[in-house]
Amino acid sequence: MEKQQIVDMNHVMSHVMSNIASLIAAQKTTPGALLPILHAIQESAGYIPTESVPLIAQELNLSRAEVHGVISFYHYFRQQPAGRxxxxxxxxxxxxxxxxxxxxxxxxxxxxxxxxxxxxxxxxxxxxxxxxxxxxxxxxxxxxxxxxxxxxxxxxxxxxxxxxxxx
Missing domain, CATH: 3.40.30.10 (Glutaredoxin)
Known part of the structure; x- marks a missing residue:
């Protein structure tokens, strides 16, 4: 992969993660916030990026395993971008x-x-x-x-x- 493509991808991922942080902040005090947050992230990004799991876990005081367990349990949640x-x-x-x-x-x-x-x-x-x-x-x-x-x-x-x- 060329250096410019890597820089572009890093910029895109930085923007996605910033958006995800905003979504988490908006809902983290909601009782049972994990599912609404995951739905909001998927609605916004089209999937749940692996990079978002530590941030979600930290903000909700959960382990990464707990967050990943919920993502993988519900077939609705995507861990990769979907097709058009x-x-x-x-x-x-x-x-x-x-x-x-x-x-x-x-x-x-x-x-x-x-x-x-x-x-x-x-x-x-x-x-x-x-x-x-x-x-x-x-x-x-x-x-x-x-x-x-x-x-x-x-x-x-x-x-x-x-x-x-x-x-």
């Missing part, structure tokens, strides 16, 4: 009974990535989710904040193509 679009496929029993396992396999093949991963082009992240509230109309998926029900392989392909074209 997040594709969530429901894996709850009702959707499984309606074909979500085959849809998962199709999505993994089309996107060429597994769950908790991002496509090589950075366009899509693929995530499992355990109920989108569409039990009668499965299999269900969510792309970004858009819920889709009765998703076939063809419908998934069209939705992904639409997202690719919406740049």
């Amino acid at each position: 679009h997040v594709v969530q496929i429901c894996r709850a029993e009702a959707c499984q009974a309606r074909g979500s396992a085959a849809l998962e396999a199709h999505a993994k093949a089309v996107l060429e990535c597994d769950f908790h991963a991002t496509t090589k082009d950075g366009e899509f992240s693929l995530e499992p989710v355990y109920c989108l509230g569409q039990c009668a109309c499965g299999p269900a998926i969510m792309i970004d904040d858009e819920l889709h029900a009765r998703v076939s392989h063809g419908k998934l392909d069209r939705l992904l193509q639409t997202k690719r074209g919406a740049q």
Whole structure:
């Protein structure tokens, strides 16, 4: 990596950490502040940077292990930046009974990535989710904040193509 790129990345990370410190300060006195702080950080940065764990722990008087334990326990929290679009496929029993396992396999093949991963082009992240509230109309998926029900392989392909074209 070139020196200029390293300097630019350090500047960006410094800005991100400054923002995270502000988010922590704004909520650290709230009872049960850890989850609201983690949600705020992810909303702002798109993920929970590893570098933020010591700061969160210090400000909330927790161990780093406690903070990391909460981050890793909840599948919602990301520890790496997500792709431009997040594709969530429901894996709850009702959707499984309606074909979500085959849809998962199709999505993994089309996107060429597994769950908790991002496509090589950075366009899509693929995530499992355990109920989108569409039990009668499965299999269900969510792309970004858009819920889709009765998703076939063809419908998934069209939705992904639409997202690719919406740049």
